[in-house]
Amino acid sequence: MKVIYLIIIILISEVLISDVLDYNTAGERNLELVASANEMPGIKDKPLSGQKISDLEAYQGRLFIGYGDLVNNVGPIPVLSYNPEDNSFDASFTADEEELFNFRIFDDTLYVPGTDPRESWDFGNLYKLPSINEKWIKLRSIPAGIHTFDVIKYKQKLFVIISGWADALIYSSADGGLSWQESIRLKGSDSDSVYCRFSNFGVAYDKLFACGWCSYKSDTCYYVYDNISWRPLDWLPCGLANFISLNDSFWLLVLYYTKLLDTQEYVKMGFLYKINKDESLENYTLFPTNEFAIVAYDVFRWEDDYNKDVLVLLLKNIYNKKYYVKTSEDFFDWNDISILPDSIIFLNIEYLNNCFYLGTGNGSIYRIKEIFKKKTESIVQDENKLEFDIYTIYDKIILKTNSSFSEKLIFELFNLKGDLEKALSINYLSKKDNYLNEFSAGMIKTGIYWGVIRNSSGILFKKKLIIIK
Numbered sequence: 001m002k003v004i005y006l007i008i009i010i011l012i013s014e015v016l017i018s019d020v021l022d023y024n025t026a027g028e029r030n031l032e033l034v035a036s037a038n039e040m041p042g043i044k045d046k047p048l049s050g051q052k053i054s055d056l057e058a059y060q061g062r063l064f065i066g067y068g069d070l071v072n073n074v075g076p077i078p079v080l081s082y083n084p085e086d087n088s089f090d091a092s093f094t095a096d097e098e099e100l101f102n103f104r105i106f107d108d109t110l111y112v113p114g115t116d117p118r119e120s121w122d123f124g125n126l127y128k129l130p131s132i133n134e135k136w137i138k139l140r141s142i143p144a145g146i147h148t149f150d151v152i153k154y155k156q157k158l159f160v161i162i163s164g165w166a167d168a169l170i171y172s173s174a175d176g177g178l179s180w181q182e183s184i185r186l187k188g189s190d191s192d193s194v195y196c197r198f199s200n201f202g203v204a205y206d207k208l209f210a211c212g213w214c215s216y217k218s219d220t221c222y223y224v225y226d227n228i229s230w231r232p233l234d235w236l237p238c239g240l241a242n243f244i245s246l247n248d249s250f251w252l253l254v255l256y257y258t259k260l261l262d263t264q265e266y267v268k269m270g271f272l273y274k275i276n277k278d279e280s281l282e283n284y285t286l287f288p289t290n291e292f293a294i295v296a297y298d299v300f301r302w303e304d305d306y307n308k309d310v311l312v313l314l315l316k317n318i319y320n321k322k323y324y325v326k327t328s329e330d331f332f333d334w335n336d337i338s339i340l341p342d343s344i345i346f347l348n349i350e351y352l353n354n355c356f357y358l359g360t361g362n363g364s365i366y367r368i369k370e371i372f373k374k375k376t377e378s379i380v381q382d383e384n385k386l387e388f389d390i391y392t393i394y395d396k397i398i399l400k401t402n403s404s405f406s407e408k409l410i411f412e413l414f415n416l417k418g419d420l421e422k423a424l425s426i427n428y429l430s431k432k433d434n435y436l437n438e439f440s441a442g443m444i445k446t447g448i449y450w451g452v453i454r455n456s457s458g459i460l461f462k463k464k465l466i467i468i469k
Contacts, residue, residue, distance in 0.1 A: 030368070030369045030370070031338065031366055031367070031368055032366065032367060032369065033364060033365075033366055034082065034087075034357070034364075034365040034366060034367050035082070035364065035365055036362075036363070036364045037051045037362060037363025037364060040065070040080060040089055040365075041078060041080065041089055041091040042067070042078035042079075043065075043067055043080065043363050046067070046068070046069075046074050046363075047069075047074060048362070049069045049071075049072050049074065050067060050068050050074030050099070051067060051363030052067065052069075052359075052360075052361050052362070052363060053065060053066065053067055053347055053359025053360055053361075053363060053365065054067055054099065054100075054101040054347070054348070055100070055103055055348060055359075056348050056350035056357055056359050056365075057103030057110070057350060058300070058350050058351060058352035058357075059081075059103070059110045059132070060108075060110075060131060060132045061083070061084075061132070061352075061353070062081045062082060062083050062132055063081060063082040063084070063350065063352055063357055063365075064079070064080070064081045064103050064110065064112075065080040065359070065365070066099075066100045066101035066102070066103060066112070067080070067099070067100070067101075067363065068098055068099030068101075068115075069098065069099055070097075070098045070099040070115050070116035070147070073098045073116070073118075074098060074099075075095075075096065075097050075098040075099070075116070075118050076094050076095060076096050076097065076118060077095045077097050077098070077099065077100050078091035078093070078094045078095075079091065079093045079094070079112070079127070079136060081132075082365070084352065084355070093135065093136040095112075095114065095125070095127055095136075095138075096119055096125065096138075097114050097115055097117055097125065098116035098118065099116055100112055100115060101115060102115075102149065102150055102200075104150075104151050104152065106152070106153035107153065108131070109128055109129065109130050109131075110128065110129040111127065111128045111129075111151050112126075112127050112128075112151075113125075113127075113148035113149060113150060113160060114126060114127065114142075115147060116146075116147055117146075121144065121146045122143075122144065123140050123141060123142055123143065123144075123145055124140075124142035124144070124145015124146065124147070124148045124160075124162055125138060125139065125140050125142065125145065126138075126141070126148065126151060126158075126177050128177070139177040139178065141173075141177060141178060141179060141180060142160060142162060142171060142180055143180060143182075144162070144169075145160075146163060146164055146165070147162060147163045148160050148161065148162045149161045149162070149199065149200070150199070150200045151201075152201035152202075152203060152208070154201075154203050154208045154225075154227075156174075157173060157174050158172065158176065158177050159171070159172050159173075159183065159201065159208065160173075160180070161198040161199070161200065161201065161210070162198075163197055163198070165188075165195075166187075166189055166194065166196065167185055167186060167187055167188050167195075167196060168188070168195075168196035168198045168212055168214075169182060169183075169185050169186075169198070170182075170183045170184045170185075170198060170210060171183060183225070183230070184223065184225075186198070186212055186213075186214055188215070193215075194214065194215055194216045196214040196215070197212065197213060197214075198210055198211065198212040199211045199240065199241060200241065200242070200243065201243065202243020202244075202250070202252075203243075203245075204243070204245055204250035204275065205250065205277050206227075207224050207225065207226050207227075208224070208225040209222065209223070209224050209243055209275075210222070210223045210224075210225070211223075211241035211243075213238055220232045220233075220234075221235065221236070221237075221239075222235045224279065233279060235252070235273075235281055237254055237256070237271060239254040239255055239271070240254065240255040240268065241253075241254050241255075242254075242297070243275075244297070244299060244311070245299070245309070246309050246311055246329070246330070246331070247308055247309045247329055247330065249274060249330070250274070250275040251272065251274055252272075252273040252274075252275055252281065253271075253272055253273075253286075253294070253297075254270060254271045254272075254273070255269065255270050255294055256268065256269060256270075256271075263321075267293035267316060267318060268293055268294050269290075269293055269294065270286055270294045271283070271286075272284045272285070272286040272331065284331065284416075284418065285419055286331070286418070287418070288418050291317055291318055292315040292316065292317060292318070292324065293315065293316045293317075293318050294313065295314040295315060295316055295346060295348075295349075296313075296314040296346075296348040296349050297311060297312060297314065297349070298311075298312050298350050298351055299311050299312075300312070300350075302372060308329055309329065310327055310329055310351075311327060311328050311329070311331070312326070312327045312337070312349055312351060312356060313325070313326050313327075313328075314346060314348070314358070316346075320342070321342040322339055322340060322341065322342045323339070323341075323346050324339055325337040325338045325339075325340065325349070325356060332414075332416055332418060333450065333462065336458070337371065338356075338368050340358075344364075344366070345360055345361035346358050346359070346360055346361075347359050347360060347361055351371075354369070354370060354371050354372055355367045355368060355370075355371065408425055408455075409425070409453055409454065409460070410424070410425055410453070410454050410455070411425075411451065411452070411453055412451070412452045412454065413444070413450070414450040415447060415448075415449055415450075416447075416448055416449075416450070422444065448464065449464070450462065450463075450464060451463045
């Protein structure tokens with residue numbers, strides 16, 4: 001008995017759908033130097049270890065720049081911002097810190113935690129900027145805030161992560177940071193070098209998540225707060241956890257350091273998990289080839305009426321050592337933005353005004369210009385671009401094009417985790433064979449897949465397939 005397969009095709013090609021972002025081609029983008037370290041106030045006065053760019057954050061049309069060195073103590077730190085409208089820098093406010101990073105935006109207010117205060121450690125600092133037309137406000141109110149690493153807003157309260165001597169703490173504030181109450185403490189011990197640390201926050205499903213660990217145990221690394229109490233989660237592995245909200249989905253990107261044998265360089269590789277509403281984890285493959293180290297990421301929304309989150313990753317190829325910039329809306333379908341030279345050490349990336357800004361290890365800032373085509377530009381389908389259709393006849397999947405082509409193509413079928421299910425070459429098609437090519441679907445399971453048509457230059461066509469047996 002023959003098995004009949006039902007294939008439902010959802011077309012997602014960029015040139016045919018009007019509500020997707022339309023990217024300029026790589027050849028139309030330019031990498032340019034915005035400023036070197038000796039051209040930026042604040043940074044130019046620091047030693048080399050304090051000039052590295054440790055954070056970038058776009059806020060109300062300006063780019064805020066984190067730098068400094070909390071190990072070698074190079075403060076105080078003038079809070080630096082860049083205005084792309086007139087290529088000017090502002091550093092009129094100085095923070096009493098050795099380094100500044102982890103800028104955050106909540107309710108259109110910019111916050112940055114005091115990473116390493118130069119004053120008494122009886123209190124730690126939190127800085128906030130209500131708007132670019134107002135002045136920075138310093139809140140010196142966090143009890144024993146030796147190092148304040150992250151800040152987040154949840155249920156109209158501010159939460160901060162701090163490390164004391166051996167303990168790790170999270171404090172909450174219901175009055176905008178004027179006073180703080182202890183929310184959770186992981187207890188360490190100064191006497192035997194047993195210490196605990198929290199690293200960062202995430203909010204999803206009406207809950208607050210935090211990554212925290214202690215040196216004396218490795219089975220508990222994550223905690224969740226439901227506005228009543230904290231409880232541990234049995235998630236593994238531990239590592240440099242990043243909570244990422246992306247278009248109604250919540251992700252955990254866990255990074256770990258590995259040493260490259262050829263250069264002895266330490267790079268960050270990653271595990272990707274989807275966090276479900278019931279707090280379970282699903283393991284996904286970020287990139288099937290496992291050739292990319294993860295340098296930095298940013299999630300942004302385009303300034304126009306495109307109502308979706310876009311994730312950008314700054315990656316380093318562990319083989320050719322070049323940097324790659326890729327974007328996605330779902331961690332599965334990736335757009336290649338640029339390949340950057342290996343002669344520059346890129347550390348972070350941020351989107352602002354149709355540009356990607358990149359901070360470097362020597363204090364310079366670059367940008368990739370004109371990422372997206374302007375909305376006023378017409379999007380016209382290339383008459384020479386191949387159009388495909390897919391349908392089934394019993395246990396055969398049929399690929400059809402409405403015109404002939406003279407080069408061999410590759411058809412690939414991926415599951416939603418990014419694993420390759422099937423790949424085959426498409427023979428040269430012409431009118432005499434009715435532009436058809438077929439292959440067996442007998443071993444493919446029911447599910448949702450990505451169908452990709454590519455040639456030697458890259459992807460030509462993409463479709464999402466739902467296969468139901």
